[in-house]
Amino acid sequence: MSEQQLFKVTIDNITVEVPAGTTILQAARQVGGDVAPPAMCYYTPLEGSGGKCRTCLVEVSKGSEKDPRPMPKLVASCRTTVMDGMEVKNITSPRVKDARAGVVEFLLLNHPLDCPVCDQAGECHLQDLGYQHGSDGTRYEFKRRTFSKHNLGNYIQLHMTRCILCYRCVFTADQVTGKRVHGVLDRGDHAEIATYIEKSLDNDFIGNVIDVCPVGALTDKTFRFKNRVWFTKPVDAHCNCTKCSGKVTLWQRGNEVLRVTARKDEWGEIKKTDDGKTGWICNECRFERKNINDWIIEGPTKVSRQSVISANHYETIDKPQDTLVEVMGGRQPKMLMDIHAISDVNQPGVKLSELPGPATGKTFNKNNQQ
Amino acid sequence: MGRKLLLANDKVEGIRYYDVYRREGGYRSVEKALKSLTPDEVTEEVKKSGLRGRGGAGFPAGMKWSFLAKPEGVPRYLVVNADESEPGTFKDRYLMEFIPHLLIEGMIVSSYALGSNNSYIYIRGEYWWIVDILEQAINEAKNNGWLGNNILGTGYNLEIHVQRGAGAYICGEETALLESLEGKRGNPRIKPPFPAVKGLWGCPTVVNNVETISAVVPIINEGGDEYAKIGVGKSTGTKLISACGNINKPGVYEIDMTISVEEFIYSDEYCGGIKNGKRLKACIPGGSSVPILPANLLLKTAKGEQRMMNYEGLAEGGFATGTMMGSGGFIVLDEDQCVVKHTYTLARFYRHESCGQCSPCREGTGWMEKLLLRLEKGEGKTSDIDLLWDIQRKIEGNTICPLGDAAAWPVAAAIRHFRDEFEWHVTNAAEAQTRNYGLAHYADALEVVA
Ligand SMILES: Cc1cc2nc3c(=O)[nH]c(=O)nc-3n(C[C@H](O)[C@H](O)[C@H](O)COP(=O)(O)O)c2cc1C
Ligand code: SF4
Ligand code: SF4
Ligand code: FES
Numbered sequence: 037m038s039e040q041q042l043f044k045v046t047i048d049n050i051t052v053e054v055p056a057g058t059t060i061l062q063a064a065r066q067v068g069g070d071v072a073p074p075a076m077c078y079y080t081p082l083e084g085s086g087g088k089c090r091t092c093l094v095e096v097s098k099g100s101e102k103d104p105r106p107m108p109k110l111v112a113s114c115r116t117t118v119m120d121g122m123e124v125k126n127i128t129s130p131r132v133k134d135a136r137a138g139v140v141e142f143l144l145l146n147h148p149l150d151c152p153v154c155d156q157a158g159e160c161h162l163q164d165l166g167y168q169h170g171s172d173g174t175r176y177e178f179k180r181r182t183f184s185k186h187n188l189g190n191y192i193q194l195h196m197t198r199c200i201l202c203y204r205c206v207f208t209a210d211q212v213t214g215k216r217v218h219g220v221l222d223r224g225d226h227a228e229i230a231t232y233i234e235k236s237l238d239n240d241f242i243g244n245v246i247d248v249c250p251v252g253a254l255t256d257k258t259f260r261f262k263n264r265v266w267f268t269k270p271v272d273a274h275c276n277c278t279k280c281s282g283k284v285t286l287w288q289r290g291n292e293v294l295r296v297t298a299r300k301d302e303w304g305e306i307k308k309t310d311d312g313k314t315g316w317i318c319n320e321c322r323f324e325r326k327n328i329n330d331w332i333i334e335g336p337t338k339v340s341r342q343s344v345i346s347a348n349h350y351e352t353i354d355k356p357q358d359t360l361v362e363v364m365g366g367r368q369p370k371m372l373m374d375i376h377a378i379s380d381v382n383q384p385g386v387k388l389s390e391l392p393g394p395a396t397g398k399t400f401n402k403n404n405q406q
Numbered sequence: 407m408g409r410k411l412l413l414a415n416d417k418v419e420g421i422r423y424y425d426v427y428r429r430e431g432g433y434r435s436v437e438k439a440l441k442s443l444t445p446d447e448v449t450e451e452v453k454k455s456g457l458r459g460r461g462g463a464g465f466p467a468g469m470k471w472s473f474l475a476k477p478e479g480v481p482r483y484l485v486v487n488a489d490e491s492e493p494g495t496f497k498d499r500y501l502m503e504f505i506p507h508l509l510i511e512g513m514i515v516s517s518y519a520l521g522s523n524n525s526y527i528y529i530r531g532e533y534w535w536i537v538d539i540l541e542q543a544i545n546e547a548k549n550n551g552w553l554g555n556n557i558l559g560t561g562y563n564l565e566i567h568v569q570r571g572a573g574a575y576i577c578g579e580e581t582a583l584l585e586s587l588e589g590k591r592g593n594p595r596i597k598p599p600f601p602a603v604k605g606l607w608g609c610p611t612v613v614n615n616v617e618t619i620s621a622v623v624p625i626i627n628e629g630g631d632e633y634a635k636i637g638v639g640k641s642t643g644t645k646l647i648s649a650c651g652n653i654n655k656p657g658v659y660e661i662d663m664t665i666s667v668e669e670f671i672y673s674d675e676y677c678g679g680i681k682n683g684k685r686l687k688a689c690i691p692g693g694s695s696v697p698i699l700p701a702n703l704l705l706k707t708a709k710g711e712q713r714m715m716n717y718e719g720l721a722e723g724g725f726a727t728g729t730m731m732g733s734g735g736f737i738v739l740d741e742d743q744c745v746v747k748h749t750y751t752l753a754r755f756y757r758h759e760s761c762g763q764c765s766p767c768r769e770g771t772g773w774m775e776k777l778l779l780r781l782e783k784g785e786g787k788t789s790d791i792d793l794l795w796d797i798q799r800k801i802e803g804n805t806i807c808p809l810g811d812a813a814a815w816p817v818a819a820a821i822r823h824f825r826d827e828f829e830w831h832v833t834n835a836a837e838a839q840t841r842n843y844g845l846a847h848y849a850d851a852l853e854v855v856a
Binding site: 086087088089090091093109110112115134135138139141142143145146175176178200201203219220222223224225226227 | 574576591596757758759760761762763764765766767768769770771772773776793800801803804805806
């Protein structure tokens with residue numbers, strides 16, 4: 037085979053080289069950090085996914101070296117491939133920020149915001165998205181859409197009210213289980229994930245729909261209400277499963293295995309196993325093997341997403357570098373981050389004593405902009 | 407009187423049937439194309455004609471045909487879009503119901519040009535009786551050697567299939583249509599790839615509107631250059647307009663795009679003026695998706711010139727002061743109509759018809775509908791109007807398919823031009839429940855900006 041052609045693409049002023057055929061989203065993920073657009077529906081292992089949620093919209097300010105014209109509309113970065121010399125604006129584009137704020141508002145419009153009773157809380161991509169790109173209130177003053185809960189077989193619960201219709205579970209059911217037991221019924225804001233419950237769900241791999249669901253619409257009934265995810269400890273483990281790779285993450289409390297999931301990468305996508313295939317796990321590993329003796333432990337899982345879940349496991353925590361150790365008499369700080377580094381509170385421009393009333397977030401933001 | 411190309415003999419007794427249609431000169435274009443022109447020459451004629459797609463977007467048909475990929479050994483398809491579900495649009499129905507052979511004839515010539523041996527008509531489910539009419543016409547054509555194998559001894563084979571939709575507006579969007587035709591849920595596809603490269607069953611496909619394909623018949627009969635002489639500028643040939651609303655003579659009219667909007671509304675040849683001696687308040691000239699205009703901007707452009715009934719004329723002034731030709735669904739509102747209620751009705755339609763794939767359209771259409779209903783019922787706030795504006799702005803351009811835009815534009819245009827009527831619904835809530843805002847100043851002469 038001839039050598040893979042490389043394209044240069046510049047995203048938020050950072051240039052990377054990627055093979056032809058790479059999407060803007062994947063190129064941006066190579067850069068990482070804020071430059072990677074949020075993706076709520078695209079899921080690398082699932083062919084055909086993406087393009088629907090519109091959170092990953094970016095501005096193409098230069099089409100390519102050959103045809104430098106900008107693209108008139110914002111494009112879904114997950115489904116647009118790069119061209120050589122393309123220039124993309126993500127967080128450097130006010131248009132993108134504005135549209136994304138709109139998309140977040142739309143996604144949350146009918147969402148129940150029942151995080152306190154939702155099993156997904158703490159590892160929910162919609163929560164993360166809301167924190168990072170949303171506003172602090174809603175302009176929606178109507179009754180939210182609700183559905184009743186459904187049991188999809190003995191192991192999975194569908195809480196349609198929380199669904200964002202990303203179609204990931206539909207693709208999973210279609211591609212992984214080879215049998216489409218999920219589909220979408222009806223249209224528009226009354227569309228729902230439907231499954232002919234009686235007909236199947238006996239497929240060995242259907243449990244993977246739980247892992248791909250970005251929100252708490254599909255949850256593991258064997259884990260329901262057992263614990264908050266951030267109190268559980270993720271541990272990599274494996275077993276000699278005959279159906280799947282057997283490579284999983286156990287979510288433990290003490291020696292108790294509360295939950296078993298596939299292993300996910302920093303984008304929340306199921307990792308590939310050594311043979312290069314997606315590491316989907318079978319129902320037996322996921323739902324039945326809850327005894328620590330079923331597993332060979334490899335060690336703690338490194339979680340690098342910045343959601344609440346990773347509070348115990350930060351890989352890149354912003355720790356105050358020097359003084360603290362001294363202050364603490366030589367002891368290393370354990371769970372601590374520098375609040376000043378992540379908030380705007382420490383603004384020399386704000387003179388608290390001169391304020392007519394108590395300071396609020398607005399005070400600082402206002403001063404920041406000056 | 408304008409030239410009639412499509413509806414030249416629609417009133418002839420029995421034109422629906424093959425014998426009469428043939429006697430009136432039908433199927434000449436098939437003889438001409440198959441016997442004396444190569445497929446590329448047919449495409450060339452269509453290019454020369456300047457024919458623009460009649461389904462709404464107005465994309466040049468010949469150009470679309472020339473984009474069709476032609477890989478070896480892969481079938482190509484022509485799919486005729488007869489889903490016609492845009493509120494206010496009923497011209498394709500007229501063509502198919504009364505002159506079905508015109509569409510069949512156009513399809514044979516077009517399929518020949520594109521190299522399609524199996525062509526489809528995707529027709530909206532509610533037109534169930536027209537399915538029978540079309541199938542009868544196909545049978546007649548087949549029995550007379552215009553379809554099937556080795557047509558006219560040229561070696562060209564063609565079958566035409568009719569497929570009924572199930573009543574979803576979104577299945578008129580060409581990629582949703584293809585999904586539906588393949589037996590799947592009618593969700594629009596994410597583009598690229600475009601149908602010209604990967605369409606029906608993954609093969610190169612051209613999707614054209616019923617009227618577009620019918621217009622190929624006169625183009626081949628008269629020649630592309632002759633066709634292009636009718637009309638003005640990039641609005642060549644004739645266009646069917648389905649006129650409805652508060653007019654004396656609702657119906658389907660063929661215009662040659664050289665007349666003014668004023669003439670179209672008030673002339674007895676067309677709409678015959680506003681019904682019951684009322685005054686014109688507003689109009690949506692191209693089907694529910696295009697921007698509504700108040701009477702003054704409809705009849706005259708912002709420059710103070712007569713607004714013409716063609717692609718460029720209606721679009722004059724952009725969205726700020728103009729609108730679009732769209733599909734030719736001409737909806738007229740008289741002084742008794744309420745723009746707020748009307749906008750709500752449209753918003754309800756788009757909320758109901760959104761496929762729900764992408765978040766801005768799925769959620770935004772429902773939100774707009776609720777706000778408009780609240781305003782209409784006199785329970786709204788002034789800030790709702792700004793909120794509506796912001797919502798439509800965040801839907802427009804950010805969705806997979808143009809239904810999002812189609813839902814946003816009517817709301818945007820209504821607020822742009824009728825904002826005081828919306829405000830009146832808030833400030834005079836009780837009164838708004840008992841009477842309409844009326845004509846107000848919407849027909850007043852505008853100050854002409856130089
Ligand atoms: C929501 C939606 C509905 C549409 N409905 C129709 C329709 O009913 N009939 C039609 O011809 N085109 C319809 N279109 C336009 C088609 O996508 C496509 O542009 C057209 O069939 C192309 O044909 P033309 O080039 O001959 O106009 C629709 C588009 C959208 C976005
Ligand atoms: S249930 Fe979850 S995975 Fe399925 S469409 Fe809804 S949000 Fe997506
Ligand atoms: S814009 Fe609306 S109709 Fe079109 S794909 Fe998106 S949700 Fe579906
Ligand atoms: S991730 Fe690209 S549109 Fe959803």
